Amino acid sequence: MGRLTNIKPMVGKPNRDRTPRAKTAARGYGGKWQRERITFLSAHPLCRMCEAKGRITPAKVVDHIEPHKGDRSLFWDRKNWQPLCEPCHNRDKQRIEKGGAPKPEIGIDGWPIEA
Ligand SMILES: [Zn+2]
Numbered sequence: 647m648g649r650l651t652n653i654k655p656m657v658g659k660p661n662r663d664r665t666p667r668a669k670t671a672a673r674g675y676g677g678k679w680q681r682e683r684i685t686f687l688s689a690h691p692l693c694r695m696c697e698a699k700g701r702i703t704p705a706k707v708v709d710h711i712e713p714h715k716g717d718r719s720l721f722w723d724r725k726n727w728q729p730l731c732e733p734c735h736n737r738d739k740q741r742i743e744k745g746g747a748p749k750p751e752i753g754i755d756g757w758p759i760e761a
Pocket residue numbers: 693694695696697703730731732733734735
């Protein structure tokens with residue numbers, strides 16, 4: 647089973663600026679992912695991270711627990727999916743992209759401190 651090589655880019659036009667959604671499609675997401683995430687979020691409507699803190703927050707994002715890095719089997723593995731709200735998702739991604747090990751600092755209100 648190969649990687650993403652057999653996924654054709656859904657946009658062929660050079661003027662990418664006109665289509666802000668092109669970036670998403672080019673990464674291998676697309677119509678199927680949109681349907682899957684809606685299905686997943688309707689089955690798992692609450693943000694998992696907020697729920698762990700006792701907060702009830704509607705999930706808006708399907709996050710990959712382990713970054714898939716283009717690995718299709720990991721990408722589509724529902725056991726690797728978790729429902730998150732946008733603030734949790736953004737915080738999580740920033741943390742990883744800033745450098746390696748997840749290491750949230752927790753403030754007095756119980757929320758991770760944003761740098
Ligand atoms: Zn959340």
